[in-house]
Amino acid sequence: MKRLLKWFAGILAVLLLAAFGVLCYTAGSPRDAYGMVRYALPHMRRGTLRVGSDAPDARLLALDGVNHFHIRERIGARPLVLVFGSFT
């Protein structure tokens, strides 16, 4: 029984190591692999919006740092292309 457990643990360790290796290769480095798991993975299944859903509203600050506006205010007769992102 002990011997079986050792084999199981060994195989699991090899599989985990292989998975980590693949992740490192995909992400570019071990550090990026960690970043992907730590920061990106939790976001991959986020959100329930679908085509046809009501567009949610949110209050935004204008680039002048003073005025605020709502996304809803920008929705008119024409389509609104929303581009989300950051600098880095």
Place this chain on the structure above:
Amino acid sequence: MGDIIQIYNDYKDKADFLTVYVREAHPTDEWQMKSNVKDDVCYAQPKTLEQRVAIAKDFTARYKFPLPFGIDDMSNAADNAYAAWPERLYVIDGTGHIAYRGGMGPFHYRPAEVREWLAAKYGAVKHEAPTASAQSSAASTPSPASTAALATTGGTASTTSTR
């Protein structure tokens, strides 16, 4: 010009555009990318709205970013509502419904799909194929990694068809 800027220039007379700055994807105190160090795009994750405004201003100034711009608040309301981080694209139609929902960036961030959506509605915009010198110039233009989102180089210059 990046894909999004090109799309903006091609369709700004037909559609409205709004860029929403959300929390940083690769700040120095979290998951920093080597490419950002190389491009000198190094910022810690903003802790205040003022810091977000400062970074957004750096971004728009550096890339002469022409799209209308808004900044998500510190509760990340827009990010949470749209599952936006690190980058994502949407098109909202005139009735206030989602007409296009892009995938999570950077792997599923596809401005070409937005271009297709707009082209299907308003007709495609034809561009000349880029010259060798233009390609060389584009390749030397610094460009932050994720941003991809907001200002990557190359892209749609060879999009074809007619308006």
